[in-house]
Structure formats: structure tokens, C-alpha cells
Amino acid sequence: MKEAEPPLIPPSQHADASSADGTPTQIDATAVFYELKNGLQVAGVGEGVAAIMRETVFGDGTKRWAQTMERLRSVIEDDS
Amino acid sequence: MIRLKAVALDGFRGYPQPATFEFPKDGSLLLFARNGHGKSSLSDAFEFLVSRDGTLERLGLKKGPTTSGRAPLRNSTLPEDHSAFVSVSFEDGQTPVQVVREAAETSAGIPEALQPFVSAAVVPFIVRGPELRAFVYQTPVQRYDELARYLNASRLSKLQSDVRQIQRELNKDERLTANAMKKLHAEAQAMTGGFAKTCEKTPLLSWLNEKLAPASIRMNDLSDVDDGYGELRLSEANERSTSALEFARTELSRLLERIDGTPTVETWLAPVAEARGGVVTLGARIVETPVSDLMDAASQYLSDSQNAVSECPLCGTEYGNTEVGSREGVVGRINSARDALAGLRSAVEVQKAAEVELERLGAEAISTLVRSLSLAQVDSQRIVDIESSLRSVLQGGARHMSVFEERATRLIDDLDEVRRSRTASQGMLYGRLLAHADACINLLEQKRQLDERVRRRTQVQSDIAIARKYIDNRVHGFFTDTVDAISKRTIEFYEAVQKHSRVPARVSVELTPAENEDARGIEILIDFDGNPGMKPQAYLSDSQQHTLALGLRLAIIRHFNRHLPLVVLDDVVTSYDAETRNTTAKVLTSLFQDVQLIVLTHDDTFWRYMRTGLKPKQANWKVRRVKNYDLRFGPEFIDTKPDQDIVRDAIKSGDESAGSQARRFYERWLHPMARAVGARPLMPNALDPYEYTNRDLLESIITATADYGMKPRLKNDATVRQIVEELRDSVVFNKSTHGDDSQDGDPSIGDIEDAFESLLTFIALFRCGCSEAIFRYASNEVRCNKCGQRLQVLPSSATSIPA
Numbered sequence: 001m002k003e004a005e006p007p008l009i010p011p012s013q014h015a016d017a018s019s020a021d022g023t024p025t026q027i028d029a030t031a032v033f034y035e036l037k038n039g040l041q042v043a044g045v046g047e048g049v050a051a052i053m054r055e056t057v058f059g060d061g062t063k064r065w066a067q068t069m070e071r072l073r074s075v076i077e078d079d080s
Numbered sequence: 081m082i083r084l085k086a087v088a089l090d091g092f093r094g095y096p097q098p099a100t101f102e103f104p105k106d107g108s109l110l111l112f113a114r115n116g117h118g119k120s121s122l123s124d125a126f127e128f129l130v131s132r133d134g135t136l137e138r139l140g141l142k143k144g145p146t147t148s149g150r151a152p153l154r155n156s157t158l159p160e161d162h163s164a165f166v167s168v169s170f171e172d173g174q175t176p177v178q179v180v181r182e183a184a185e186t187s188a189g190i191p192e193a194l195q196p197f198v199s200a201a202v203v204p205f206i207v208r209g210p211e212l213r214a215f216v217y218q219t220p221v222q223r224y225d226e227l228a229r230y231l232n233a234s235r236l237s238k239l240q241s242d243v244r245q246i247q248r249e250l251n252k253d254e255r256l257t258a259n260a261m262k263k264l265h266a267e268a269q270a271m272t273g274g275f276a277k278t279c280e281k282t283p284l285l286s287w288l289n290e291k292l293a294p295a296s297i298r299m300n301d302l303s304d305v306d307d308g309y310g311e312l313r314l315s316e317a318n319e320r321s322t323s324a325l326e327f328a329r330t331e332l333s334r335l336l337e338r339i340d341g342t343p344t345v346e347t348w349l350a351p352v353a354e355a356r357g358g359v360v361t362l363g364a365r366i367v368e369t370p371v372s373d374l375m376d377a378a379s380q381y382l383s384d385s386q387n388a389v390s391e392c393p394l395c396g397t398e399y400g401n402t403e404v405g406s407r408e409g410v411v412g413r414i415n416s417a418r419d420a421l422a423g424l425r426s427a428v429e430v431q432k433a434a435e436v437e438l439e440r441l442g443a444e445a446i447s448t449l450v451r452s453l454s455l456a457q458v459d460s461q462r463i464v465d466i467e468s469s470l471r472s473v474l475q476g477g478a479r480h481m482s483v484f485e486e487r488a489t490r491l492i493d494d495l496d497e498v499r500r501s502r503t504a505s506q507g508m509l510y511g512r513l514l515a516h517a518d519a520c521i522n523l524l525e526q527k528r529q530l531d532e533r534v535r536r537r538t539q540v541q542s543d544i545a546i547a548r549k550y551i552d553n554r555v556h557g558f559f560t561d562t563v564d565a566i567s568k569r570t571i572e573f574y575e576a577v578q579k580h581s582r583v584p585a586r587v588s589v590e591l592t593p594a595e596n597e598d599a600r601g602i603e604i605l606i607d608f609d610g611n612p613g614m615k616p617q618a619y620l621s622d623s624q625q626h627t628l629a630l631g632l633r634l635a636i637i638r639h640f641n642r643h644l645p646l647v648v649l650d651d652v653v654t655s656y657d658a659e660t661r662n663t664t665a666k667v668l669t670s671l672f673q674d675v676q677l678i679v680l681t682h683d684d685t686f687w688r689y690m691r692t693g694l695k696p697k698q699a700n701w702k703v704r705r706v707k708n709y710d711l712r713f714g715p716e717f718i719d720t721k722p723d724q725d726i727v728r729d730a731i732k733s734g735d736e737s738a739g740s741q742a743r744r745f746y747e748r749w750l751h752p753m754a755r756a757v758g759a760r761p762l763m764p765n766a767l768d769p770y771e772y773t774n775r776d777l778l779e780s781i782i783t784a785t786a787d788y789g790m791k792p793r794l795k796n797d798a799t800v801r802q803i804v805e806e807l808r809d810s811v812v813f814n815k816s817t818h819g820d821d822s823q824d825g826d827p828s829i830g831d832i833e834d835a836f837e838s839l840l841t842f843i844a845l846f847r848c849g850c851s852e853a854i855f856r857y858a859s860n861e862v863r864c865n866k867c868g869q870r871l872q873v874l875p876s877s878a879t880s881i882p883a
Contacts, residue, residue, distance in 0.1 A: 026232040043550035049543035065245040
């Protein structure tokens with residue numbers, strides 16, 4: 001089942017709000033994950049590679065990097 | 081914030097009978113027990129409490145090659161219908177919680193009430209000696225992954241790992257491409273032969289001579305090229321070949337210029353591709369010899385004169401069709417001479433003039449023929465012979481024309497042979513050169529495709545590198561504060577414990593910088609006596625490594641388990657000498673005021689050091705010592721407090737914990753006595769173990785001691801009867817420490833005082849001649865632990881409270 005994308009959460013709010021001294025001990029990994037996923041192109045990753053990463057590296061499944069390599073190889077070998 | 085209030089084991093591991101460990105004023109526990117005396121059962125109880133599967137890690141879920149499943153959680157001496165339980169009391173903020181977890185073969189999961197306790201235990205808080213050093217000996221990446229798990233960042237760490245895996249795959253592709261390129265270079269080098277070897281003079285000379293061979297030119301030295309071809313020995317007949325040489329020289333010079341520089345596939349192959357056209361021209365020009373001219377002329381003559389001339393116009397002799405085209409060239413020239421002779425014949429009257437003209441035209445024909453022979457590179461001596469022969473024929477006049485023609489025809493055959501041999505050899509060379517050039521051009525195309533692949537792969541690598549940096553930087557931000565906090569506490573602990581070391585080592589715990597190639601790492605390094613950046617194993621002693629590991633584990637627990645400041649230390653000082661045990665005891669009793677420590681040890685020295693360190697703040701600590709272990713009853717404790725005077729003081733001062741203290745005193749006597757008289761209380765309701773334990777235990781004791789004089793005492797001694805009745809009722813005061821006293825209508829301080837005094841009187845009933853209060857069960861009888869006399873339940877008037 002496709003994971004529902006949560007809204008982006010500002011980094012400052014990722015911390016566990018109930019920490020005794022406010023310092024984060026655990027993070028909202030899901031929010032960070034989607035923040036990274038949506039920030040690839042802003043960070044300067046080319047559109048093609050960013051799209052592949054969004055669909056594979058940031059996707060579900062245990063062989064994500066293998067799927068990514070398959071897609072990237074088709075780009076490198078210009079299978080299109 | 082969760083504060084532990086009490087934990088009780090019943091039928092769990094080494095505790096066949098119930099045992100309760102309490103933590104007054106959110107305090108800590110120091111427990112001494114020899115090996116196999118129930119010490120680790122307590123740490124097991126905590127592990128079991130927070131286990132998602134209701135087992136211990138070393139037991140596993142079911143029987144296997146290295147695991148035994150949950151069955152050993154239950155004490156092996158219990159009857160089959162007895163279950164095993166661990167119950168815990170804690171305060172979650174202001175909310176008191178009491179929950180029991182059953183250790184069954186099939187786990188029912190974590191009880192809901194226990195969930196806050198389990199959730200607060202982000203990091204396992206049970207620290208055992210044997211497992212302690214794992215974190216120190218792990219690789220930096222393993223440490224990083226472990227912290228990621230605690231940070232709830234495993235998914236992000238996996239993301240970092242995935243991106244690196246992709247990079248490794250791309251790097252593998254880069255190596256494969258580089259190998260393919262290297263192979264291409266070698267192939268191109270071999271393929272281009274003379275071009276690639278132009279730096280070496282001899283191969284160049286060979287190559288050049290090979291090219292010039294069809295022109296019968298051979299150079300002895302490359303200086304021939306450099307100094308011009310004036311010195312070359314060329315015959316006049318080789319004008320065209322000279323021109324070919326000039327062309328070849330020009331091409332060669334151009335190639336030399338291009339090849340000067342870094343020899344790459346492009347510099348090798350591109351000139352080849354361009355030279356291909358030149359080679360074609362070169363071959364064509366070499367092939368283009370006078371023979372071809374002869375052939376053209378002969379062909380033209382044949383087409384014009386075939387069937388038109390069938391016999392010699394001079395002598396009328398019929399001659400057959402020519403078989404070889406080149407013959408026609410010569411025939412053409414002979415025909416010209418024949419026409420001239422025919423003209424002379426018509427002027428037979430002017431014989432002399434005609435003879436002169438015949439001689440002139442014959443000479444012209446011979447001259448034409450000789451020039452052709454020369455251009456066809458017929459041996460010069462042969463030409464001289466032919467010329468001489470023809471001239472002699474001509475001198476013989478018209479009657480000799482047939483002989484002239486016959487000889488000319490033979491010459492034409494010779495010429496054809498020369499042409500055929502030359503064309504064949506030149507064609508082979510020409511074809512080879514073309515095939516070679518085509519192969520080179522094919523290589524060039526492969527190179528172009530490879531270059532394009534490299535360009536696309538490099539772009540992908542660049543994008544992945546940007547993505548990795550972006551992800552690393554973002555994720556690293558979450559690790560930085562954590563690692564700093566852990567590092568600070570670890571260093572503080574290490575330096576405090578190892579302050580007596582002769583060669584102090586500076587310890588550092590550092591996150592690998594995000595910009596590093598592998599940013600997923602946590603380095604543990606030491607600066608030992610001026611040797612920075614060393615691994616702890618390099619210089620630290622066993623004891624120092626242990627201290628570092630203990631400091632790290634404590635720092636990690638304290639950092640992540642902020643809502644559950646609780647640490648169980650199970651035999652963590654075994655590798656220490658006395659001095660280090662002492663400093664460790666001091667550190668544990670001074671640096672961990674905000675943590676509830678449960679220190680379990682079988683080390684008598686360490687236990688004494690801990691007690692010494694605890695003296696000024698003992699109120700927060702409960703110190704217990706297991707005196708003995710009985711297979712049926714479990715550990716036998718010697719508690720150092722509270723004693724009856726302290727309980728009395730608490731009752732008199734109205735201390736709110738007086739009820740609890742009285743109950744603990746009560747249980748402290750009841751349990752060993754039950755053990756001594758062989759009484760075994762049942763636990764019909766695990767959810768409320770305290771209430772049933774003591775009442776049932778009391779009844780068991782009364783029953784079990786019937787043979788020792790209890791029966792007549794109950795019958796005849798009104799005071800004893802009254803005490804027992806009071807005690808039977810007084811069981812309610814147990815609840816006062818675990819619930820809201822006022823709502824349950826629990827007893828007042830006055831009630832507790834009465835019950836406590838009754839208890840003391842009841843205790844005093846069990847005496848012997850030597851006044852020893854501790855009995856033991858031996859040979860089916862209860863006897864005094866000191867004098868060995870049989871237990872007696874004395875009249876109430878004869879009793880006094882033991883000291």
C-alpha cells in the first residue's frame with residue numbers, strides 16, 4: 001500500500017516535544033524522510049536523477065537501491 | 081517522567097516464592113548476592129518487563145540451536161499449575177501504576193498499563209558485564225546505526241546507506257568503463273600500428289618503406305625524409321612514383337605533427353580517419369602507372385579496329401584477335417607505324433624517299449614503344465635488346481614487317497605479365513590499407529559511444545553525490561547534539577573512574593564529519609601519552625576499556641531514557657582492581673543522583689565500597705544482601721534496614737511511609753520464617769500479590785508451627801490468640817503503600833502502630849533457648865540457626881522482642 005505523505009514539518013519541530021530539556025532525543029523520521037524526498041531538486045540534484053530517486057530510493061521495498069540502479073543504468077546506457 | 085516504586089518477582093527465574101524490591105523516595109538498590117543466588121534474576125525481570133515478546137534475548141521465542149524459548153522464565157521447582165509473574169509499581173508523572181506481567185510460554189504481549197514504562201525505555205537499561213564492551217568494539221558504522229535506532233532514525237540511516245550503495249555501483253560501472261577504455265586504447269594502439277609507433281624510428285621506417293615498396297623506393301634512414309628526397313636514388317622512369325613519394329612524405333609530415341603530443345585514441349585514430357582518403361589517393365596514384373595508359377589506349381584501339389583490320393596491310397598476312405588488352409596499346413602504335421608504312425608503299429615509285437620515311441616512322445614507332453616499355457618498368461637491358469632487334473628488322477624493309485609485328489606482339493605479352501603482377505600486389509596492399517583504416521574508424525566510433533556513456537554516468541554520479549551530501553548534512557544535524565552529549569558524559573565518567581591511572585588517556589567520541597566520504601560513523605578514539613587518534617584497544621588496559629564502555633553505555637541510557645531514569649548494573653566491575661572498584665563506587669553514588677540505580681554485584685569488595693559511599697545519603701538507597709539460596713524458597717535476604725526502632729520512630733512521627741516500612745519489616749520476618757518452617761503460600765490472585773502473600777503466609781506459618789507448640793498456644797494463651805487474630809486482620813495495611821489510603825478506608829497511624837506491636841509480640845513467640853531469632857529447616861524440622869535447638873512457640877508471657 002502506498003504510504004500517505006505527511007505534510008512537511010519544519011526541522012525545529014521534528015524533536016520530541018516532550019523531552020525534559022527540549023533537546024531532541026528522537027526524531028520524526030517520517031517527516032524528515034519526506035522533507036528530503038521533496039528537497040532533492042532544490043538541493044541541486046538533476047531532474048532526471050531526482051525523479052528516479054523519489055520513485056525508488058524513497059519508495060517502498062527492500063531492494064530500493066537495486067531498483068534505482070536499474071533505472072539509472074538505463075539513463076547511462078541511453079536505453080530510451 | 082517515570083519513577084520506579086517497586087518490583088516483585090513471583091515464580092520468576094530464581095524466585096520460586098514472591099520477593100519484593102522497593103525503592104523508597106525514588107531511590108536506588110544495592111544488592112549483593114553470590115553467583116547463582118538470584119541476583120541476575122532481578123535484571124532478567126526488568127528485561128522481561130520491557131520485552132516486546134515477553135522473553136529474554138538469550139532465551140529467544142522458542143527452542144532452537146542456541147535458544148530455549150520462554151519456558152525457563154518460570155521457576156523450575158514450581159508446581160505445574162503455578163504461573164510466573166513480575167509485577168512493577170511506578171509513577172508516571174503523578175499517576176501511580178501497578179501492573180503485573182505473566183511469564184507464560186505464549187506471550188500475551190505487553191500489558192497496556194505497562195506501555196508507558198516500555199515506551200520510555202528507548203535504550204535497554206540493563207547493563208551486564210559480558211555484553212558491555214560491544215559498543216566500543218563495534219565499527220563506527222555499527223555504532224552509528226545503533227544510535228540511529230535509538231534516535232528513531234534507522235530509516236534515515238538506511239537512506240544514507242542506500243545512496244552509498246548506489247555510489248558504489250556507479251563506481252563499479254566507472255571501473256568497468258575505464259577498463260573498456262583501456263582495452264580500446266590497446267586495441268587502437270595495435271590497430272594503428274605505424275601511427276601509434278611513430279615515436280619509434282625503426283617501425284616508422286618500416287611502415288614508410290612498406291608504403292613505398294610498390295614504387296620500388298626504399299629509404300635507409302628517416303633523415304632521407306627530413307633532408308628532402310634529393311638524395312633518394314630515383315630513376316627517370318619513376319617520375320610518377322617520385323610524385324607518390326612526395327605525397328607520402330607530405331602526409332607523413334602532417335601525421336608526425338599531429339602525433340606529437342599526448343597519444344590518445346583521438347590523436348591516433350583521427351589522423352587515420354583523415355589519412356584514409358589520402359591512402360586511397362596514394363594507392364590510386366601508385367597504381368596509376370603507364371601500363372594503365374597503355375591499357376586505355378589499347379582498349380580504345382580494339383573497339384575501333386576489331387574486325388576492321390584482319391590482316392597486315394603491309395604484307396597481307398592475316399593475324400588473329402588479340403587476347404590481352406594491353407597488346408592493343410602497342411598494336412595501336414604499331415598501327416600508326418603501319419599506316420606510315422602504307423603511305424610509303426603507295427609511293428613505291430619514290431622508293432628511296434619512302435625508305436627514308438619508313439625509317440623515320442619506324443624509328444618513331446620504336447621510340448614510342450620503348451617509352452612505353454620504360455614506363456611499364458620493363459627491364460632496361462631488355463628494352464635495349466628489343467629496340468636493337470626492332471631496328472634491325474626495320475632496316476630490313478617492308479618485307480620484315482611481319483617479323484617486326486611478331487616480336488612486338490611478344491613484347492606486349494611481356495608487358496601484360498608485368499601489369500598483372502603489379503596490379504595484384506598493389507591491390508592487396510591497397511585493400512589492406514582500406515580495411516585497416518575502416519577498423520580504425522570503427523574503433524573511433526566505439527570511443528565516441530564510450531565517451532558519451534561516461535559523460536552520462538558522470539552526470540548521474542554528480543547528481544547522486546549532491547543528493548548524498550544533502551541527505552548526510554540533514555541527517556547529521558540530528559546526530560550532532562546526541563553524540564556531543566554522550567561524549568561529554570562518557571569523558572566525565574571515564575576520567576572520574578580512571579583518575580588514578582598512571583598514564584591518563586584523553587577519550588573522545590566523535591561523529592564522522594558530514595563531508596567525509598563515509599559520514600555514517602561514530603569514532604571512539606583516545607589520545608594516549610601523546611599518541612592521538614588511536615583506537616581504545618591499542619593502548620587502554622582491559623580495565624580502562626571496560627570503564628570507557630561502561631561510561632558510554634551509561635551516557636547513552638541517560639541521554640535517551642530521559643523519561644525513565646533507571647539503570648540496572650549487573651556485575652559490571654568484575655574486571656576491576658580494588659582501587660578502580662572504589663572509584664567506580666564513588667562515581668556511581670555521587671554522579672548519578674538523578675538516576676535510579678539498581679546495582680547488582682557478587683563482589684564483596686565493591687559492595688563494601690558502595691556501602692561506604694552511600695552512608696551520607698543512605699535514605700535514598702536500599703541495601704540488600706542475599707545470605708543464602710534455597711532451591712524451594714529462593715534467595716534469603718539480610719536487609720540492613722529498616723529495623724524495628726526505625727519503624728517505631730516513623731510511626732510515632734506520623735511519617736507517611738510508616739505503613740510501608742512496617743509492612744516491609746513484617747515481610748522481612750514472614751518470608752524467612754515461612755521458609756524456615758516450610759510454609760509455602762499460594763498466590764491465587766497475581767494482580768494483588770501483596771495482600772494474599774502476607775495473610776496466606778501467616779496462616780501457613782501458624783499451620784506449619786502447630787507441631788512446635790502453636791496449637792496449645794492458640795488454645796490456651798489468650799494473648800497469642802489475640803495477636804494472631806489481629807495479625808490476620810492487619811493484612812489490610814499492606815494496601816496503604818499502594819493505593820489511596822483515605823478512599824479505601826485504610827488504617828490510621830494508630831492502627832498501624834497496634835498491628836506492628838502485635839507483630840513484634842508474635843515474632844517473639846518463636847524462640848529457642850539461646851534467643852536466636854533465625855531458624856533453619858533441617859531434617860524435616862525447624863531448628864535454631866545458632867544452637868540447633870528445635871523451634872518452640874513460647875507462651876506470650878515468656879517472650880520478648882529479639883534484639
